[in-house]
Amino acid sequence: MSAFDEAMALRAQADGGRLGYLDAGWNIIDAINGGVVMSVAATALRDELARSEGAGSVSHPDPLALSAYFLSATRPGDVRVFPQVASVGRSMSTGQVSVYQDGPDGPIERVRALATFGDLGAASDVARAPAMPDVPPPGECLDAQLAPKHLLPPMMSRLELRLDPSCVGWVFGEPARRGVIRGWMRFSDGRDMDAISLLMAVDAMPPVAFDLGLGGWVPTLELTAHVRAHPAPGWVFVELTSDTLAGGLMEEDARVWDSTGRLVVQSRQLAAVRTPT
């Protein structure tokens, strides 16, 4: 079983919640990657929607849009996920989901999200889409695993990441300050990406703030992702950009193309940055 599938394995609880477990291998520094938490939230909501739609008639299996608000940092350990159906329609269903962890004084909410599910396979025509940038193949990109082990976030043991050489100045202390970071990504254990793991992919690259010379922790306040297609097997290519940084908040946009060059998900997040003082 792949590490990601293990992270998505949830057990129904008597209180209507789902119990999951996220190990420290999904950490960025000492908190679980937000993208993985979003994937867990989406998995729980997808299952709850399938249940309410009736056994054998899962018609809305794919996240089309998900908006997650990050209330506190998720730590390695048990997570309790509470999905709730808001509306079930013919072509889409919508619900909300909260992720909690136990604290010393009771449950602490980590993430609350709204999401709409549908069927990505039902309508696959592409009328307009941003073209994938012209970039070198993975073999000609910078392998993130070559960084000193103590500088790599724990989660990088789960992902292969090959950074576009034109955007890696920050690695060597010379950020380009264009607001662009991009590279190829896949699971280390060979699992292919799917609609749910794309919610991880949009939030698993080094933050674009690094390219602006802003280091440290860049906590996400809110992230909304629009999943546009099932990804083909193999690498995905992730491009992060940002053009707005004001009042201590920056926007970070992600676009992800699959190995066939099809746009499969795009997202925008609002994140807090600590500007140099």
Next chain:
Amino acid sequence: MSAFDEAMALRAQADGGRLGYLDAGWNIIDAINGGVVMSVAATALRDELARSEGAGSVSHPDPLALSAYFLSATRPGDVRVFPQVASVGRSMSTGQVSVYQDGPDGPIERVRALATFGDLGAASDVARAPAMPDVPPPGECLDAQLAPKHLLPPMMSRLELRLDPSCVGWVFGEPARRGVIRGWMRFSDGRDMDAISLLMAVDAMPPVAFDLGLGGWVPTLELTAHVRAHPAPGWVFVELTSDTLAGGLMEEDARVWDSTGRLVVQSRQLAAVRTPT
């Protein structure tokens, strides 16, 4: 009292909800404009957050991020708004809010939203921001009021809209098909924009689908807005763009600058379009 302030006037109800009224003057065709519904939702949540933060200490008065999921079309008439606090922090607070209307078989949920509030006045430095496009002043743009009255959505009696001449081909049956619509906007009754009404402004222009030759109703599934600053008095400039249309869903991005050229809000929505058959 301005028409917009009347729409934002909510009365506390015994059940914890807020009762408001939206008249048909806010309609697009026969449904209330989604931006106005978002503004109502944000107003109710702002008030609820202020109440939970304690009288006299409203520290998070401004919406920083709001994500609205549209479950059904809002009709003219009473709206019942139920805000709920999720977390109260030092610099930000987060909550959720639902908007209902009474239906023949009970309440029908129209919109569910999550939002984070803070203080836009607390940190106003701008490190990076997209520049406002170089466009003609309002007096040299196309006054939307010159259109035949029967073609104007009812809401256009509440707004002055001056469309950039470079993006109005669709008005004359010749859409440019670039995926850009832009123009100046202000309230007809002289009320200035504020952080709450910016949530209306991002969803009140003719949909960018028109510039792609796609007519008709373009219902929003989800819209997330990031408010970045209090707008200066006077006109705001709204630019809509889109580069993704696939599987019957399109993304529409809005950026709004105030009369000083400062970026004050940006948003992205996912909307359903009916492609020509």
